[in-house]
Amino acid sequence: MTELLRTQADLDRAAALGRETLYPARLKVLVGSASCGLAAGAQAVEEAALETVTRLGLDAVVARTGCIGFCQREPLVDLLLPDGPRITYANVTAKSIRNLLESYAAGGALPAGAALCRWQREEHVADGTLHVYPAAANGAGQIPEGATLPFYRRQRRVILRNCGSIDPMRLEEGLARGAYRGALRALTQMTPEEVIAEIRESGLRGRGGAGFPTGRKWETARRAQGDVKYVVCNADEGDPGAFMDRSVLESDPHAVLEGMLVASYAIGAREGYLYIRSEYPLAVSTVTHAIREAEARGLLGDGIFGSGHGFRVRVRRGAGAFVCGEETALIASIEGRSGEPRPRPPFPAESGLWGKPTVINNVKTWASVGPILSRGAAWYAADGTDRNRGTTVFALVGAVKNTGLVEIPLGLTLREMVLEIGGGIRGKRALKAVQTGGPSGGCLPASLLDLPIDYERLSEAGSMMGSGGMIAIDAGTCMVDLARFFLAFTADESCGKCTPCREGTGHMLRILSRICEGAGVPEDLAVLERLARTLKSASLCGLGGTAPNPVLSALRYFREEFEEHIHRKRCPAGVCRALVRFRIDEALCTGCGRCIEVCPVGAIRGELKSAHAIDLALCTRCGACRAVCPVDAVESAGRDHEKAVRGGT
Ligand SMILES: Cc1cc2nc3c(=O)[nH]c(=O)nc-3n(C[C@H](O)[C@H](O)[C@H](O)COP(=O)(O)O)c2cc1C
């Protein structure tokens, strides 16, 4: 029978076993196999690694881990050398992993040029210990250190502390990096009130969007009357383009379970739910496995750590409706009712699941709790700014060179995020805006790049933190079209319970579509603003209340683009199909013929190696030519431009 983990000594023994697989005395091939890695082909890489290790008779182990963050460069594979550092390889293929292992087996130096970086030390954030790898040998010394790369240099990985390092299916590996130390301290050395005080002092605020102080929420639930209370993890994550919560669950599920366990003790709950959307099957299976493992070792169940406290967790799968991330809708969904919000108050901390006091927190919030308890509030609060303590995770996507999951101390600027960590803008276009907060947030212009990223500053500027989506937008994006995209999402996801949101989002969307189609009228902008005010003040829940944000921020910072669409029937970015005409710049065109190959209607003519031209009568403005042109010779412009090209006025 597996040993129950009740004391510090028990955790230490299990951690020692974890260290054996975490840092074996032989070569370890660690394949990033979270959803991002698998989508990029990690399975084939793992199979090739296993086959090569067997074929060559290598003394090596092939293991799986979660996501290390640099999702754009997946599949990512780490080689942990028995006598050297850990080396990360990006964009690995079955062929390249075979080559690497063959080169290693031949006793030669590892091909340094193929490596992304090397790691000489790893901080085990939850307990503050350090794992130091032997000094670089075998040519690995030429590989740059990970901590010096622009993508990693400014990052501080607390929530993502174990992601991409441990095998999420092995509890011992989490324990080897300090998991459940915070829970042990809380349950055996502290009163519930002391636990709540520690969370309050840390300054932790909810990472699900609104940034409500976590300690205050727990305190309300602790004080609320009732024998039965609940703890809930909100892993609905419906924002388009955001995938941080999924990644944490897939890569380090015990970090989330530990946070929930601590809260259950603090508020006096014996049951908890993890609400995960069904589109996240790997997260569901990883978390389900972690719950079984924790139960088998006594970390969930009765008498945890020999205390009088018991806690059980169940997984509930959501059908993938954005509104079910709203806490009262989430509660209705868990209860088996239709996922529709209800008015607040009462807040869930007073009356939540089945009318009982319920603490609902986001995945990242839960994952922040363990280290706060094991290392103390002051340690946590040292990162961030006065009112925005600690770190948070962003899914940095869009036009930047480096996309992926990025964890930063709050207070870093948008410039540091986009230009430094993101590596600047891909292609030749300039940065135009940064969108934060997904459909509830807004677009901030490049002129605000020095804005610090925190709850208040983003919202004062007309956007919001949200759950952590961050999209870099280049000059090739039409802001009217982008506002329409986000509004189409919220209009589609509106549950329809209240009239302002149901009718208002639809009405705003029709106006925006009209503007994009060239049929906008001058009164449209005032109507949009009036509707936005009504939605904000009269909607029942945050979905309708924040739906106008992308439109309002676009109007605030990019009003002239709306006006161009309405008054001059021109889309300056050349995106809105009804308003653009494509033409090929003869001076740039090299006559490579790629546009001719992809044009679905045969509208492009020209000889190889001489400038091509587009027949505007045939062109359907699909943009395929522009997408493939290697020299950016395809221009798109508004109707007035077309007139100029044709010699009109
Ligand atoms: C339409 C809508 C969708 C939401 N989706 C999520 C979500 O996917 N995940 C999440 O944690 N919070 C989401 N929230 C916020 C939650 O309602 C709630 O504030 C949060 O789970 C509280 O946790 P926190 O204090 O840790 O942030 C959403 C809110 C609204 C209005």
Ligand code: SF4
């Ligand atoms: S604001 Fe929208 S999503 Fe929220 S309750 Fe009203 S209709 Fe439903």
